[in-house]
Amino acid sequence: MRRHLREREEDRDLTRVICELATASRYIINSIRTGELGVAGTSNLYGESQLKLDVLADRIIRKRMTHTGVIASIASEEDGEIQIIDPDGKYSLAFDPLDGSSLVDVNLAVGTIVGIYKGADVLSPGREMIGALYVLYGPRCTLVYSTGNGTHEFAMNALMEYTLVQENIQIAEQGNIYAPGGTRNQYTPGVEAFVSHLEERGSKLRYSGGFVPDINQVLIKGHGVFLYPHLKNLPRGKLRLLYELNPMAFLVEQAGGAASNGHQRILDLVPEGIEHREPVFIGSKADVAKVEELIRALES
Ligand code: AHG
Ligand code: MN
Ligand code: MN
Numbered sequence: 001m002r003r004h005l006r007e008r009e010e011d012r013d014l015t016r017v018i019c020e021l022a023t024a025s026r027y028i029i030n031s032i033r034t035g036e037l038g039v040a041g042t043s044n045l046y047g048e049s050q051l052k053l054d055v056l057a058d059r060i061i062r063k064r065m066t067h068t069g070v071i072a073s074i075a076s077e078e079d080g081e082i083q084i085i086d087p088d089g090k091y092s093l094a095f096d097p098l099d100g101s102s103l104v105d106v107n108l109a110v111g112t113i114v115g116i117y118k119g120a121d122v123l124s125p126g127r128e129m130i131g132a133l134y135v136l137y138g139p140r141c142t143l144v145y146s147t148g149n150g151t152h153e154f155a156m157n158a159l160m161e162y163t164l165v166q167e168n169i170q171i172a173e174q175g176n177i178y179a180p181g182g183t184r185n186q187y188t189p190g191v192e193a194f195v196s197h198l199e200e201r202g203s204k205l206r207y208s209g210g211f212v213p214d215i216n217q218v219l220i221k222g223h224g225v226f227l228y229p230h231l232k233n234l235p236r237g238k239l240r241l242l243y244e245l246n247p248m249a250f251l252v253e254q255a256g257g258a259a260s261n262g263h264q265r266i267l268d269l270v271p272e273g274i275e276h277r278e279p280v281f282i283g284s285k286a287d288v289a290k291v292e293e294l295i296r297a298l299e300s
Helices: 002-007 012-034 053-067 189-200 211-221 241-254 285-299
Strands: 071-076 091-099 110-118 129-137 141-146 152-156 162-166 177-180 225-228 258-260 280-283
Touching: 002 012, 012 053, 012 091, 012 110, 012 129, 012 141, 012 152, 053 071, 053 091, 053 110, 071 241, 091 241, 110 211, 110 241, 129 211, 129 241, 141 211, 141 241, 177 189, 177 211, 189 225, 189 285, 211 225, 211 241, 211 280, 225 285, 241 258, 241 280, 258 285, 280 285
Parallel strands: 071 091, 177 225
Antiparallel strands: 091 110, 110 129, 129 141, 141 152, 152 162, 225 280, 258 280
């Protein structure tokens, strides 16, 4: 992966950040595979505090990132505030250290999601990002990144190094798989009409409940749509703009797909704060356009 970044003449410091994130993921995958599923705030027999895996993942990334010497600020889903590391730092990060951590006990796939910004401001629209990546901890450990020149997939080998699987992933205009989050009886008319439309078209339901594997499926199969819509009882949706949606929107757009909140491009939204949530429809362009059209027709 380092070679891939070098060949593409990426900035050396950015290369360093991405490679350090890749190294962090080795420790995270080890913790997932063999670590305690303990709850944060409790102590073990020896009086040592037990860490929830997502707190551990957060610490692993934070520590490595701080040591790069090029990070200005860090916003993590596990932290209530933005941490300033060095106001003159070159890059800032917004990350979800372990998305889907509640799926670890049932042994389903989980992931790490990271958005990279230039300068110190992570509260700018996602289109200002200069890079994004996710790591998927599944039966195999894979890493998908983009620095604005396509979206590329790597897989961890026996030496725990990431080697190239696929360069310039492409998402087809229309797909025949869909991953619908949230509770169907809470769907609003436009979203319900969209899902009925997909079913009538013969689209296959492919939902794992983990955002990273669900998005990875759309990217790697090269078609389909993921949605976690606004719900009647959850009008702002569930997923977080900073930590989850922006990085995925960046990666999917770089692969020729689209990401919308039903009305607007995700990457154009101005974050209202670190907790900002948004509905999301993401994947094949025509599918995203279709749901926007149905929401406009049936919900305004
Ligand atoms: P997190 O584990 O970081 O809180 O987020 C989990 C997310 C995401 O992985 C998935 O798409 C969604 O939550 C599923 O949520 P519900 O099962 O609550 O609908
Ligand atoms: Mn999450
Ligand atoms: Mn999380």
